[in-house]
Amino acid sequence: MRKRIALASIAALAGAALLAGCSSSGSSSSGSSTGGYDKNATIQIGSIYEPQNLDNTAGGGQGVTEALNGNVYEGLFKLGDDGKVTPLLATSYTTSSDGLTYTFKLRKGVTFHSGNELTSQDVKYSLEKVLAPNSQSARKSDLEVVKSVATPDDDTVEITLSQRSISFVYELSYVWIIDHTATDLKTSEDGTGPYKLASWKQGSALTLTRFADYWGTPATNQQVVFDYYKDATAENNALLSGQLDLVTGEQSPDALSQFTGNSSYKVNNGNSTTKLLLAFNDKAKPFDNTAVRVAITEAIDRPALLKSIWGHYGKVTGSMVPPTDPWYEDLSSVYPYDPTKAKKALADAGYPNGFSFTLDTPNYDPHPAAAQFIKEQLSKIGVTVKINTITPDQWYTKVYQNHDFTATMQEHVNDRDVEWYGNPDFYWGYDNPKVTQLINDAEQSSTTAQQTEKLKQANEQIVKDAASDWLYLYPQIVVAKKTVTGYPVNGLNSQFYAYDIKKQA
Amino acid sequence: MTAYVFRRLGLLLVSLLVAAVVIFVLLRMLPGDPANALVAVGATKEQIAAARHAVGSDQPLPAQFVTWIGQLARLDLGTSFVSGLPVGPQLVQRLVVTVPLTLLGFVLAVLIAAPVGFVAARFSRSAVGIVFSAASQLGVAVPVFWVGILLVWGFALHWHLLPAGGFPQEDWSAPGQALRSLTLPVITIAIVMSSSVARYVRAGCIEILGSDFIRTFRALGSSFGSAMLRHGMKSVAVPVISVLGIELATTFLGAVVIENVFALPGLGSLLVTGIAQHDYPTIQGVLLLTTLIVLIVGFLADLTQRLIDPRLRGAHR
Numbered sequence: 015m016r017k018r019i020a021l022a023s024i025a026a027l028a029g030a031a032l033l034a035g036c037s038s039s040g041s042s043s044s045g046s047s048t049g050g051y052d053k054n055a056t057i058q059i060g061s062i063y064e065p066q067n068l069d070n071t072a073g074g075g076q077g078v079t080e081a082l083n084g085n086v087y088e089g090l091f092k093l094g095d096d097g098k099v100t101p102l103l104a105t106s107y108t109t110s111s112d113g114l115t116y117t118f119k120l121r122k123g124v125t126f127h128s129g130n131e132l133t134s135q136d137v138k139y140s141l142e143k144v145l146a147p148n149s150q151s152a153r154k155s156d157l158e159v160v161k162s163v164a165t166p167d168d169d170t171v172e173i174t175l176s177q178r179s180i181s182f183v184y185e186l187s188y189v190w191i192i193d194h195t196a197t198d199l200k201t202s203e204d205g206t207g208p209y210k211l212a213s214w215k216q217g218s219a220l221t222l223t224r225f226a227d228y229w230g231t232p233a234t235n236q237q238v239v240f241d242y243y244k245d246a247t248a249e250n251n252a253l254l255s256g257q258l259d260l261v262t263g264e265q266s267p268d269a270l271s272q273f274t275g276n277s278s279y280k281v282n283n284g285n286s287t288t289k290l291l292l293a294f295n296d297k298a299k300p301f302d303n304t305a306v307r308v309a310i311t312e313a314i315d316r317p318a319l320l321k322s323i324w325g326h327y328g329k330v331t332g333s334m335v336p337p338t339d340p341w342y343e344d345l346s347s348v349y350p351y352d353p354t355k356a357k358k359a360l361a362d363a364g365y366p367n368g369f370s371f372t373l374d375t376p377n378y379d380p381h382p383a384a385a386q387f388i389k390e391q392l393s394k395i396g397v398t399v400k401i402n403t404i405t406p407d408q409w410y411t412k413v414y415q416n417h418d419f420t421a422t423m424q425e426h427v428n429d430r431d432v433e434w435y436g437n438p439d440f441y442w443g444y445d446n447p448k449v450t451q452l453i454n455d456a457e458q459s460s461t462t463a464q465q466t467e468k469l470k471q472a473n474e475q476i477v478k479d480a481a482s483d484w485l486y487l488y489p490q491i492v493v494a495k496k497t498v499t500g501y502p503v504n505g506l507n508s509q510f511y512a513y514d515i516k517k518q519a
Numbered sequence: 520m521t522a523y524v525f526r527r528l529g530l531l532l533v534s535l536l537v538a539a540v541v542i543f544v545l546l547r548m549l550p551g552d553p554a555n556a557l558v559a560v561g562a563t564k565e566q567i568a569a570a571r572h573a574v575g576s577d578q579p580l581p582a583q584f585v586t587w588i589g590q591l592a593r594l595d596l597g598t599s600f601v602s603g604l605p606v607g608p609q610l611v612q613r614l615v616v617t618v619p620l621t622l623l624g625f626v627l628a629v630l631i632a633a634p635v636g637f638v639a640a641r642f643s644r645s646a647v648g649i650v651f652s653a654a655s656q657l658g659v660a661v662p663v664f665w666v667g668i669l670l671v672w673g674f675a676l677h678w679h680l681l682p683a684g685g686f687p688q689e690d691w692s693a694p695g696q697a698l699r700s701l702t703l704p705v706i707t708i709a710i711v712m713s714s715s716v717a718r719y720v721r722a723g724c725i726e727i728l729g730s731d732f733i734r735t736f737r738a739l740g741s742s743f744g745s746a747m748l749r750h751g752m753k754s755v756a757v758p759v760i761s762v763l764g765i766e767l768a769t770t771f772l773g774a775v776v777i778e779n780v781f782a783l784p785g786l787g788s789l790l791v792t793g794i795a796q797h798d799y800p801t802i803q804g805v806l807l808l809t810t811l812i813v814l815i816v817g818f819l820a821d822l823t824q825r826l827i828d829p830r831l832r833g834a835h836r
Contacts, residue, residue: 066556066601066796073557073570073601148569152559200603216602216609217792218784219688241685244791248782251683255675407797410555415567426560434561 051516056237057498060249060261063508064242067200068214070190071143071151074200076427076508080262081220081240083509086127087190087205090118090137091183095502095511097338097429099184103132103191103206113178113460118171124229126193127203127210134165139194141173152428153188156181178458180465181430208233208513218242222512233513234500253279253493259517260494260501262510265379267325273493283327284503286490287336287429290384292373292483294421297443300371301421305363307480311349313356313395319387320486323380327489333477334432336487338506340462341432341469345477357395368396374413374422377403381423384485414441425488428507432469433457435476444481520825520832527821531814538810539591542803543584549797552576553600556796574600574799587803596807597800599793606804609789614808616686617778617785620701621771624708629763631713636720643725652721658714663773667707667780674703684782704781708774712766719762723755730754757828764820768813 063077070078070087084092090104101107104118124132141163144151151157159179164172175182196204203211208230209222220240224233241258243249250269252258263286264270273279292314294301301307316330331337332346360368375385382403389399404412413419436453438445449472456468477484490505500514554570562570571577575586590597596606635651642648675683681703687696727733728751736746775787786805793801825831 067603069603072573072603073559075559147565148573150557150559150562150566150570152561154566155561155563198603213688215612215688215784216604217613217788218686221688239688243684243782244788245779245782248684248780251671251676252685252782255679255683257682257685405551406795407551407555410558411552414560414562424560428561431561 050519051234051499052519053234054236055517056239057235057260057512057515057517058258059238059240059510059512060243060252060258061240061263061510062243062246062249062265063262064217064240065214065220068203068211069199070188071146071149072200073150077242080508080510081222082203082205082207082211083190084207084511085209085222085238085513086203086207086211087192088207089187089189089191090120091187093184093187093506093509095504095506097340097504097506099187102187103137104186107183114175116173116175116182118173120169120171121229122169124206125227126196126206127225128193128196129227130193130195130204132191132206133168134171135168136191136194137171138163138165140189140192143192144189151188153185156185157189178460180457180459180462184430209238212237231513234516235512238512238515253495259498259515260492262492263505263508264491264493267323267327270325270491270493278496280494280496282490282492282494282503284490284492284505285329285337286427286488286505287338287507288425288427288488288505289331289334289336290380290423290425290485290488291334292388292421292423292485293442294482295417295419295443296445296481297417298420300363300365300369303363304479305359306365307483308349309356309359309363309395310392310397311480311483312352312359313397314388314391314483314485315351316346316483316485317351319384319391322387323383324486324489327491329487329489331484331487333473333484334426334435334482335469335473336429338504339430339432341466341473343470343473345474348477349480353391353394360395360397365396368398370398370400371420372400372402374402374404374409374419376409376423377405381425385423417441417443432473432476435481436472442482444476444479446475446479446481449475449479523825524822527818531818534814535807535811539588539803539807542806542810543587546799546802547580547583551797553797553799556601556798587800591807596804599798599801601796601798601801606800609801610786610804610808612690613784613786613789615690616783617771617774617787619697620704620708620777620783620785621767621774623701623705624712624770625763625767627705627709628712628716628766631709632716632720635713636717637724639717639721640724640728643721651717655714655717655721658710659718661711663707663711664776664780666710667704667777670703670707671780684780686783700781700783704777704783707777707780708770712770716759716762716766719759720755723758724751727751727754753827757824757831760820760824760827764816768816771812771816772809 061077061080063075063080065078065081066073066075068074068078068082088102090102091099092102093099103121103124105121107116107118109116120132120134120137126132141160143149144154144157145160159175159177159182161174161176166172191206192199193204206229208225208228210225212221212223214220219242222238224236241252246265246269249261250272253261254272270281273281294307296302320328320330330346331344332348335342373385373388375381385401389401392399413422433453434440435444436450438450452468452472456465456472459465459468490503492501492503494501497518498515500516502511552571553574554567554576557570557573558567575583587597596610598605599609635655639648639651671683674681682700686700687693691697733746733751736750737743774785775791778785778787786809789801790805793805
């Protein structure tokens with residue numbers, strides 16, 4: 015197994031490569047604080063996801079979600095670390111009997127960082143910004159059910175949908191409410207969150223300071239600095255040398271041994287929503303044949319792959335649905351590892367001597383290592399894998415836009431993204447009318463129980479069809495100094511609420 | 520001499536213009552669409568089209584070129600496709616890290632290399648000379664990032680004397696912190712650079728030490744030290760300066776590796792990010808600026824050589 019060799023030698027040099035036990039908790043927050051905390055503390059957070067810009071409707075990337083979502087900007091609703099949606103800038107809402115009109119009451123006494131008061135105008139502006147023709151929001155297509163936004167008074171927003179959408183309120187948790195008079199949103203901000211942006215030094219750090227006029231409970235620290243690294247080793251060194259208080263997401267288990275054996279640090283093993291996929295082109299030979307996809311799935315030992323890349327971290331879930339989605343089920347045993355059965359199935363499908371295919375593999379971790387593993391495993395059932403390494407840019411053009419591939423690997427970071435299997439035009443070309451119907455019906459549900467039931471059915475069918483091979487769910491590993499508590503441990507869509515972080519006085 | 524300076528400056532401008540065209544054309548020949556940095560998985564066809572429009576990659580190449588050259592003529596380097604920040608101020612912000620890093624490393628390297636090279640030459644047949652020579656050979660052979668990693672491990676992680684990386688947010692308004700951040704990277708550069716420079720100094724000195732004119736000066740009664748100081752040094756300096764010019768340019772361009780090891784927000788890291796995102800305005804800005812700096816370094820090296828060595832001045836008169 016080829017592992018990340020780069021600079022892992024530091025760990026060897028340190029000579030402390032002991033794999034000690036590490037704390038494992040799925041709870042929403044890290045351990046409780048003992049004694050007092052410093053209300054004026056500065057929390058230094060290390061991350062490798064620098065925002066590309068500060069606007070989440072202009073291609074800010076996942077870094078902008080991490081740094082600003084919930085910290086600087088707030089939505090009408092909030093998606094908690096546990097995956098639950100609760101009201102935030104909205105205090106309550108009612109739905110018309112046909113499920114098409116939502117009336118939201120806004121929280122009173124909320125001010126933007128500029129000092130302007132929150133009104134229904136801002137909500138209208140913010141929603142329209144997401145829906146604008148030039149919007150790069152990842153939620154745009156989900157929110158296109160919005161037909162009109164009315165503002166009967168300053169505290170009321172009335173949104174009419176073109177069709178029922180049970181996940182509408184959830185989607186609203188991704189719509190940042192921005193002051194409608196704000197400008198330069200790529201480089202500055204005007205939100206309502208517990209922090210305001212103090213500075214962004216591109217390539218280096220982004221600093222947030224506590225907003226004095228925040229409507230809610232003030233942040234338990236004065237300042238949060240996101241320090242950005244391109245190199246995970248440099249980031250870990252900064253944590254070891256005391257420059258950082260915590261690191262938001264360790265990317266390689268190799269480095270963890272430096273912290274698991276060290277009583278000054280806590281290694282948190284949380285749930286992410288990032289899945290590693292072996293995505294077949296379900297419209298291209300030979301993967302247009304379900305039996306072939308099933309055989310490939312059975313021929314790859316997913317737990318062994320996960321172990322080789324992440325040690326004892328992470329999880330094999332066997333589907334696109336992560337545990338924080340309400341319709342999660344463990345489907346990892348639908349097609350367990352069985353190379354003998356796989357080889358026979360392949361023969362039955364007309365490939366007694368196997369076949370050969372090209373695997374378009376993004377050039378960054380963990381894809382190359384995982385591709386190598388898959389290649390070795392599939393060679394045992396007579397299937398030859400040609401690994402074609404491509405850049406993220408090439409992936410978007412070749413695979414995502416042109417569908418010019420046989421199979422590819424990709425990490426999918428979002429929660430609740432099983433719905434993409436209901437879109438026959440999506441890059442993987444999975445087209446099962448029954449699933450499309452179930453996913454559309456789920457969206458039309460009048461209760462979440464109904465929605466959950468339908469999406470479970472859909473997901474079971476998608477897994478049965480082996481639409482893709484969901485190799486594993488990434489772990490979310492936050493490593494922090496023991497003196498720091500209150501940070502989120504589950505990385506839902508890479509958000510990172512910093513306002514409850516406490517540093518020992 | 521003045522005519523020479525003007526001729527060289529004219530040549531420099533022409534080179535820069537040629538570089539601008541080459542940079543533009545080469546970048547556009549690379550496969551890739553800058554719009555892809557703005558889209559996410561799940562993007563619709565309309566969103567992709569909007570992204571292409573936003574970065575102008577839906578425009579024909581000549582139109583893109585004219586826009587860029589027009590901006591350049593007004594000394595405007597444009598705006599990053601991705602961050603929306605103007606490129607010029609970004610470059611300045613990165614230069615305040617990369618320029619001190621390179622120059623301090625350079626000065627330290629020369630301070631180490633000159634005496635080491637001289638001693639290695641003067642005592643070339645004794646144990647001292649051989650040890651110095653071997654040490655510089657080792658310095659040339661070791662990769663620069665490895666030296667950096669060793670220093671981080673020792674001084675930052677083990678002894679906790681210096682930061683493992685990063686640069687203060689206050690930049691040089693916190694000079695103490697800034698210098699502390701640059702200490703290890705500067706030493707790293709100096710170690711590697713001085714090793715190769717010392718070898719040139721040694722070779723130059725051996726040649727001069729054995730030359731007729733030094734022997735003549737000694738015969739006329741001047742001490743070894745004064746013969747070397749008054750006449751030998753100048754002769755050694757000429758070839759060493761060409762090497763220094765090349766070394767300085769290489770170090771400046773190679774700072775990207777050091778910046779990566781020490782997480783410094785310098786020009787190199789800006790270039791790496793720019794390339795990954797196909798952010799043409801940023802890449803073009805960095806490349807044009809580095810070209811300019813390399814040209815200026817070459818120009819200054821030439822000029823210094825001419826000032827030291829009258830024979831070179833004569834040749835072009």
